[in-house]
Amino acid sequence: MxxxxxxxxxxxxxxxxxxxxxxxxxxxxxxxxxxxxxxxxxxxxxxxxxxxxxxxxxxxxxxxxxxxxxxxxxxxxxxxxxxxxxxxxxxxxxxxxxxxxxxxxxxxxxxxxxxxxxxxxxxxxxPAAEQLLRDHRSELDRIVEQARIDREKDDAGWAEIQRQEEEENRIRREIEDAELKEMLSKMSPAQRAEWNRRIQAIIDGIRSGNYGMHNIGDLINKVSKGA
The missing domain is CATH 1.10.287 (Helix Hairpins)
Structure with a gap:
């Protein structure tokens, strides 16, 4: 009609x-x-x-x-x-x-x-009510699926950032280890003994709670400089 x-x-x-x-x-x-x-x-x-x-x-x-x-x-x-x-x-x-x-x-x-x-x-x-219900449900499913895809992309991006940071830290540690080995190789036996004594003092201080993460960096720098 x-x-x-x-x-x-x-x-x-x-x-x-x-x-x-x-x-x-x-x-x-x-x-x-x-x-x-x-x-x-x-x-x-x-x-x-x-x-x-x-x-x-x-x-x-x-x-x-x-x-x-x-x-x-x-x-x-x-x-x-x-x-x-x-x-x-x-x-x-x-x-x-x-x-x-x-x-x-x-x-x-x-x-x-x-x-x-x-x-x-x-x-x-x-459209008929049944079709309206199906259409709206399809839209909700699409939104949820897109959110899942976006979340996976974000997770993948974060994982890549973490991987890059870990690689940078690994390279940095290798460089620091090489520098430390070079410094130790130039020490006399007496200097090496004093170095070991200072490192052990730091370890003992951490175990006893006298040293924390807020000052451990300064302590290591002092040891490296022979302070």
Whole structure:
């Protein structure tokens, strides 16, 4: 059936009803997606609580406040969602029925009007609710997958930075070791003995707690200079 052109105000009524259907489908799809994410995280915890805490919270144990708070909230959200499925589906049905009612109301109203200028085409139909749900879910999946790809790229980039730093440190250590060996080779037996005594004093100081990381560099420099 070919739909008639409409005055703009009637077009706005139809578009508003269409937008309500789209919003309902988007909300239901988003809620279902969030539920699946929460359910998956809860399953991960229940399958291996210690592993879950270690992977997601580092030094915080299973019974720590952050872990227990997170899991408690997820349990609440999962339980709540399980009771709202039918309500959300009904909202979609109601929105679709309202769109149909508005369209029939507009058809009846425009049929009783005299022809007038300035009319615009009947709004383009929106996809069926089932298709809207699939389309929005596909978009959410695409966003999550892109986030995963971006995260892997970031991880790879960070790993390369770490590799480069480790290589630079290795080269630096080799140079320092070579310089140290050259310096030691030029020492007399007495100087070598004094060097060893000073190094042992630093080791003993670290073990006793008298020296820390904040001053160990200065101590080594003094030893290197024979201070």
């Amino acid at each position: 070919t739909k008639p052109d409409l005055p703009k105000r009637l077009t706005s009524k139809i578009r508003a009803a269409q937008a309500k259907v789209e919003d309902c489908c988007r909300n239901v799809s988003g809620s279902s997606f969030n539920y699946e994410q929460d359910r998956a995280e809860l399953d991960e915890f229940e399958a291996d609580p210690e592993g879950y805490a270690r992977r997601r919270y580092g030094n915080h144990g299973v019974d720590s406040y952050p872990v227990q708070t997170r899991i408690g909230r997820i349990r609440e959200k999962v339980a709540y969602h399980s009771t709202r499925g039918e309500v959300r589906q009904q909202r979609i049905k109601d929105a679709v029925a309202e769109l149909d009612r508005v369209e029939q109301e507009v058809l009846a109203e425009v049929a009783g009007m005299r022809p007038s200028a300035g009319r615009v085409p009947w709004p383009k139909p929106i």
